[in-house]
Each structure stands twice: as structure tokens, then as C-alpha cells.
Amino acid sequence: MPKPRFEFNRKLVFHFIETAQPYFFPTDFRQSWVFFGLLGILVIAVISFTFFLTVSLTLLGNTIFPEFFGSVASGLVKNVNGLLSSNIPYIALAALLLSGLIFVSQQAKIIDKWKQWSLLGCLLFLLFIVNGLNVILSYVFRFIDTSLNEKDATVFWQFMILYGIVLVAAVPIIVSYRYLRQKLGLLWREWLTKHFIKRYFDHRAYYELDSNSINTEVDNPDQRITQDIKAFTGVTLDFILDILDSILTLLSFTVILYSISKELTWGLLVYAAFGTAVALIVGSRLVRINYNQLRLEANFRYGMVRVRDNAESIAFYRGEELEKGQVLDKLIDAIKNFDLLIIWQSIISLFQLGYNYFTRLIPYIIIAPLYLKGDLDFGAIAQASVAFSLVLGALSLVTNRIQDITEFAASINRLGEFYESLNPASFKKEKSQTRFITTQYKPEVSLRKVTLQPPNSDRILIENLSLSVSSSSNLLIMGASGTGKSSLLRAIAGLWNSGDGIILRPQPEDILFLPQRPYMILGTLKEQLLYPNPKNEISEKELKKVLKTVNLPNLLEQVGGFDAEENWENVLSLGEQQRVAFARILITKPRYAILDEATSALDVKNEEALYQQLSDMRTTYISVGHRPTLTLYHQQLLEIFDGGTWEVKGIQN
Known part of the structure; x- marks a missing residue:
């Protein structure tokens, strides 16, 4: 059983980059620095734009409102004029132009990814605005x-009027920020899920990862695609933005806090x-x-799905x-692990509550003596308390979200393992296998040693x-x-391909x-008959x-048409399903048909008729x-x- 540890080692980082x-x-891991460089450049571009x-x-x-700004925001106007008289505007303009040129230089690689970069840039911009509004409100x-x-x-x-103005401006900005955050997460989940599904079906990876096939190390690929990807995209985006928000908060309010009290x-x-x-x-x-917990919950769900899929067989056997008992065993395993989980979560919650409650006392302990001596005005106490809480929240991102981070680390590992298992090269790494059967494409089927x-x-x-197997x-x-x-x-x-x-x-x-037992797809009767080539153009008259x-002359009437x-x-019935499968052969007209007891549920007369159709075709x-x-056919x-021996002989009919 895998036992990952919480450490940002090379493998965890590799899995994160590979997925995100x-x-x-x-x-391209050799150019991952370009990707992270573009993220940094995007931040610089947003900062420059926000400055202007x-x-x-x-x-x-x-x-427009000289009297209001002169009395309420004179300090802000003075600071802005000071900035304009410095080199900062030129630096910001140069950074904005350089950022644009760098993104243009990478246009070939991100030409089809403009939407995600645009949304990410908008989110960063709104994050800067929200942070600035928090500073103003303090x-x-x-x-x-x-x-x-x-x-x-x-x-x-x-200042009450100013507060009202800031509030009116802040509400739509905050709502827009939250909407775009969820929208980008949704688009990312859609893209990443499609990406994994494509790899899952390429090179028959879904078969190679089947529990009855070659690679059994990756459990529950369905959960990794449906749930782990959803959690990964949402949490990754949250962490990226929360980390940046913490950095902005740290820079903004540490200055305020330091101006009030160095000791604090x-x-x-x-x-x-x-x-x-x-x-x-x-x-x-x-x-x-x-x-x-993720693995055990998936095992429990799979146990229930398996009962549903084999309900008739289970009922026949009683x-x-x-x-x-098997389902309950899986449930008990999940419950036992979850019990351990809530114990450790309670320990963390106990520490977090004490940690956060104690932080409310610290600003008053340090600031109150300064106010009582007359070194600070009364409002500085509230501002210091707010600044302290915000800066502490920024510095305590790991402390306050450790449960989310641990779930995130587990999710990264599961998706990383899954992504690696979808590499075609991984299907050939059986330890006990040193030889492979070679497949070559020729007009006829032939086996050589x-x-x-x-x-x-x-x-x-x-x-x-x-x-050799030929038409005769x-x-x-x-x-x-x-x-x-x-x-x-x-x-x-x-x-x-195991062997030689x-x-x-x-x-x-x-x-x-x-x-x-033929595979019956979810779809219409026409789609059943055309499977696995749904684009096969054939008239309904020919299908009849x-x-x-x-x-099956009455099937169309019994079910209500091809749609x-x-x-x-x-x-x-199984016999009807086998005849539908034979219909697929008559429609597809393949050069070869491979039948694994494909007429076992048919009577001898129907079996003879179907084999005769294959011969005629x-x-x-x-x-x-x-x-x-x-x-006879x-x-x-x-x-x-037994033991691998065999005998080939002719049949005289």
C-alpha cells in the first residue's frame, strides 16, 4: 500500500507540473521554467496595469471632487503625485510593454490557450483591486x-460616506471575482477531464488498467477521472490565488503594521x-x-456498482x-480509516482554534500600552488589530488550511500515478516478462511459433x-x-502480447x-446495430x-423503431443479443470475424443460418x-x- 509523506519532494512537484x-x-519539463516565468510576467503586467x-x-x-479628496484623501493624492514624479511610471510602462512582447514571443505555444490566460489575468487584476479596497477600508x-x-x-x-462609496464599488468586484474564479475552475476541469479521457481510451489504456488485466496497481480510474480531477482543479486554483492574495496582504498590511508597531x-x-x-x-x-480514504471510498462504491451490474447472477445463486458481507467489509475499512481521519482532524482543529483565538489578544497586549501613553490615536488600535489578523492569516495559510493541503497532496499523487500509468510505455513494464509477441499487419491471419x-x-x-487461417x-x-x-x-x-x-x-x-456475451451500448437500436462504426451510412430498409x-424480424416493432x-x-435475451452482434458483422462486412462462443445461446438452426451468412459473405x-x-462450418x-500442447487437423465435412 502506498504511504506518501507530506513533503514537497521532486516526485510530488513532478506530478503537480505534469497535471497542472x-x-x-x-x-515539456525542460521548459517548465517558461511556464512559471509566464505566470510571473502575468503578475507583473497586472501590477503595472493596476498602478496606471x-x-x-x-x-x-x-x-472632479477636489474638496472631497482634499479633506478626505489628501494623503492619497500626495502619494500619487510623489509616485508620478519618480521613475516608477516609466518602470511600470516598460514592464507592461515587455510583458506583452514576451507573451507574443510564446504565441505559437499558447495560441489555443488565450481564454485561460485571459481569465487568470482578470482574476489577478480583481484580486489586486480587492486587496487595495481592503487597505482603503482599514x-x-x-x-x-x-x-x-x-x-x-x-x-x-x-468617512462614512467614503465607506459607502467603497462598499458600492466593492460588491460587484467581489462577486465578479468569485464568479470568474469558479468559471476558470470549471473550464479547467472540463479540459483536464477530456485530456485524461482521451489518454484513457488511447492505446486501449482502459483495458490495460482493468482490474482483470495487466496493470492492477492503479485502482479506481473512474474515481480519479470524475472526482480527483474536480478536486485538483478547484483546489489548485484556490491555492494559486490564495497564495498570491496572501503575498499581497503581507506586503500591504505589513507596511501598515510596521508603521504602527515594530514589536507587533x-x-x-x-x-x-x-x-x-x-x-x-x-x-x-x-x-x-x-x-x-480516497481509495477505500472508491472501493466501497465499486463494490456497490458491481452488485448492481451483476444483480441477476447474484439473485440466481442466492x-x-x-x-x-463483502460490501460491508469495504464499508468497515472506509469507516475505520475515516474514524482515524476525524481524530487527526480534531487534533488539528484543537490547535487551530487555540492558535486563532490567542491571536485576538496579541494586538491589544502590545498596542494598548502605546495608546494609553498617548503615542497612538484610538483608531490605530482597530487598524492594527485588522492588519494583524490579515497578515497573520496570510502567514498562516498552511496552518489554517492544512487539511485542504493534505487532501490536495493526496490528490496530486493519485492523479500523477494515473497520468503515468496512461503512458503506453508503462504497459510493457511487467517484471516477469522479458519477451513479447510481435504483431505484423498482413491480409491474412497467421501464427508463427x-x-x-x-x-x-x-x-x-x-x-x-x-x-494459418484463410477463407478456405x-x-x-x-x-x-x-x-x-x-x-x-x-x-x-x-x-x-505476453510470450514469444x-x-x-x-x-x-x-x-x-x-x-x-455481446456488449450492448447505451443508445438507440440503430446505434446498437451500427456499433462500433456509428458513422456507417446504411438505409433503414437495409437494416430491416x-x-x-x-x-429478428419483429424486433423493430417490439421496441418501437430504430430510434x-x-x-x-x-x-x-442473450440469444437475441448474440443475433444483434451477428447483425453487426453483416453490416460491417469485416474481412475476419473472431467468435468466442458467440452462438452458445442459439439453437442449432439459427447457428447454422448465421454461419451460412458468413460463408456467403x-x-x-x-x-x-x-x-x-x-x-460442420x-x-x-x-x-x-493442458500444459501448452496442441494439435491442428483438418475437418472433413
Whole structure:
């Protein structure tokens, strides 16, 4: 069982970049510095733009309302004029132009990613505005409290009006910020989910990661795609913006706090460092617990889904007690781990509550003596308290969000492992396997000295098999259960390659595989018949003819037409499903058909009619079956025995 620790080591950073970067910049780890450089440049561009906007609005306001700004915001106007007389405007302008040029130089790599960069830039801009409004409000409340203490009604009402103006401006800005934050997270989740789904279906990764197949190290890929990605995108965006918000708050209010009390500022830094250290120590334990909780919850959900998918078989066997016990065992495992989780969460909550409650006393302990001596005005107490709380919150980001951070670290590890497992090269890393069956594309199926083994096993299913299958030598494969009949079909289909030898076969589109229990898709009757080629253009008249050919002439009327959507696995019997699968062959007209007991649920008469259709259509077929009647439709027989031995002989009909 994996036991990740909470440390920002190289592997964790690698997993984070591998998952987060592609939405904004192509994944090239040699150029990751370019991606992070662009993020920094975007911040600089937003700062420069915000500077010019702030200066412009201040000068415009001073021009339109000179008396108001002269009495209420004279300090702001003075500071702005001082900035304009310095080199800062030139630096900001140069930074803005340089940022634009750098983004233009990377246009080829981000041409299709303009939306996410634009939204991220807007969020950063709004974050700067919100932070600036917080600074303004801290001074507004300072002057309001001081005017109340001095009973100065004129100043009090002036700043109450200013507070109202700031409030009216702040509400739509904050709402817009929250909306864009969620919107960017939603778009990121959509893109990343599609990206993972594409990789999941490419190179048959979904098959390789199946619990019954080769790679069983990555559990519950469905949860990693549906839930872990959702959590990752939302939390990553939150952390990026919260970290930047903390930095802005730290820069803005540390200056205010330092101007009020140097002792308070240094005491704050020591207190925050202590809280962060304790949180990291406790958090290292939480990462493994959260990681296990995600896995155990997914196992429990999978157990319930498995019961639903196999409800009829369980009912026939009367296996309710066993299935219930297995599901309850998975539930108990999840509950036990969650019990451990809430214990550690309670320990962290206890520390966080004490940590946060004690912070309310510190500003008063340090500031009150200064006020009582007359060194500070009354409003400075409130402003210092607000500044202290905001700066402490910025420095205590890890302390206050350690539970989120541990869940985030677990999510990064799970997605990183999953992403690596979707690399086609990872499917060939079986430790026990040193040889592979080679597949070559040729017009006919031919096996040359093929030795077949199960994945991750040294067991020999078939050894040194050679044969050819042509239109005049359709092959029937027989043998006792467990000797490797279906496994050989998997090898011909390219699903298994453990072993040695060469398999020659047509291109994938020229072969159609029919399992014993056909796959019934979610969709209409027409889509069922056209599967796996939904774009196949065929008239409904021809489809009706095909249904008649496979002895389903009344199916169309029974279900209500080709556009009817049903739960086909329940509506159709197994025999009807097998005939629908044969209809797919008649529609697709493949060069080869591979039938794994594909007529086991049919009577002999229907079986004969369907095989006759394959012969008339000149489709070459390879069948696995046990019925003696199957020999009537084939020209050669491969019989497989225990221990990997086999015999090929002709069939005389």
C-alpha cells in the first residue's frame, strides 16, 4: 500500500507540473521554467496595469471632487503625485510593454490557450483591486473610530460616506471575482477531464488498467477521472490565488503594521512560523490517511456498482449474504480509516482554534500600552488589530488550511500515478516478462511459433503454435476450460502480447470480435446495430433486411423503431443479443470475424443460418466453442491441451 509523506519532494512537484501545466502551456519539463516565468510576467503586467488605473482614477477623482479628496484623501493624492514624479511610471510602462512582447514571443505555444490566460489575468487584476479596497477600508475604519473617540461629527460622516462609496464599488468586484474564479475552475476541469479521457481510451489504456488485466496497481480510474480531477482543479486554483492574495496582504498590511508597531510585527512573524511548523508536522500524518480514504471510498462504491451490474447472477445463486458481507467489509475499512481521519482532524482543529483565538489578544497586549501613553490615536488600535489578523492569516495559510493541503497532496499523487500509468510505455513494464509477441499487419491471419503466457505470469498456455487461417480454412478452436482458447483470441486481437513469436493479422478495422456475451451500448437500436462504426451510412430498409436475416424480424416493432432507447441488456435475451452482434458483422462486412462462443445461446438452426451468412459473405472466421455441430462450418480444428500442447487437423465435412 502506498504511504506518501507530506513533503514537497521532486516526485510530488513532478506530478503537480505534469497535471497542472498542460491547460496553460505545453507539457515539456525542460521548459517548465517558461511556464512559471509566464505566470510571473502575468503578475507583473497586472501590477503595472493596476498602478496606471489607480493613478488615473485618483487624479480623475481629485479633478472632479477636489474638496472631497482634499479633506478626505489628501494623503492619497500626495502619494500619487510623489509616485508620478519618480521613475516608477516609466518602470511600470516598460514592464507592461515587455510583458506583452514576451507573451507574443510564446504565441505559437499558447495560441489555443488565450481564454485561460485571459481569465487568470482578470482574476489577478480583481484580486489586486480587492486587496487595495481592503487597505482603503482599514484606513477608513481607523478614521471613523478616531472621530468617534474625539466626537468629531464632520470627519465621522465624511468617512462614512467614503465607506459607502467603497462598499458600492466593492460588491460587484467581489462577486465578479468569485464568479470568474469558479468559471476558470470549471473550464479547467472540463479540459483536464477530456485530456485524461482521451489518454484513457488511447492505446486501449482502459483495458490495460482493468482490474482483470495487466496493470492492477492503479485502482479506481473512474474515481480519479470524475472526482480527483474536480478536486485538483478547484483546489489548485484556490491555492494559486490564495497564495498570491496572501503575498499581497503581507506586503500591504505589513507596511501598515510596521508603521504602527515594530514589536507587533516581529512578534507576529515568530508566532506564524511556530504555527506553520506545528501544522506541517501534523499534516505529514494526514496525507497518508487522506490518500487511503480516497481509495477505500472508491472501493466501497465499486463494490456497490458491481452488485448492481451483476444483480441477476447474484439473485440466481442466492449469493446475497456473501455479497452483503463483502460490501460491508469495504464499508468497515472506509469507516475505520475515516474514524482515524476525524481524530487527526480534531487534533488539528484543537490547535487551530487555540492558535486563532490567542491571536485576538496579541494586538491589544502590545498596542494598548502605546495608546494609553498617548503615542497612538484610538483608531490605530482597530487598524492594527485588522492588519494583524490579515497578515497573520496570510502567514498562516498552511496552518489554517492544512487539511485542504493534505487532501490536495493526496490528490496530486493519485492523479500523477494515473497520468503515468496512461503512458503506453508503462504497459510493457511487467517484471516477469522479458519477451513479447510481435504483431505484423498482413491480409491474412497467421501464427508463427507463438508461445502465449498470461500477463505477469510464467505459465505457458500455448507453446510454439504455427497455423494459418484463410477463407478456405476457417478455424475452430476447442479444448477443456482454462487451456487458453479465449486467451489465444486476445493475442490475435492484440490485447495480450505476453510470450514469444509472430502474429500476422489484418488491420484492426478489418477484424470484428464477438464475445459470448455481446456488449450492448447505451443508445438507440440503430446505434446498437451500427456499433462500433456509428458513422456507417446504411438505409433503414437495409437494416430491416439485416434484422430479418438474423431472425429478428419483429424486433423493430417490439421496441418501437430504430430510434428507441432501452436498457438492451435487460430487454433482449442473450440469444437475441448474440443475433444483434451477428447483425453487426453483416453490416460491417469485416474481412475476419473472431467468435468466442458467440452462438452458445442459439439453437442449432439459427447457428447454422448465421454461419451460412458468413460463408456467403466471404468473411473468414475463427471460432471458439464446445458444440460438436460447429465442426460442420469449419475446415480446420485447433485442439488445445493442458500444459501448452496442441494439435491442428483438418475437418472433413
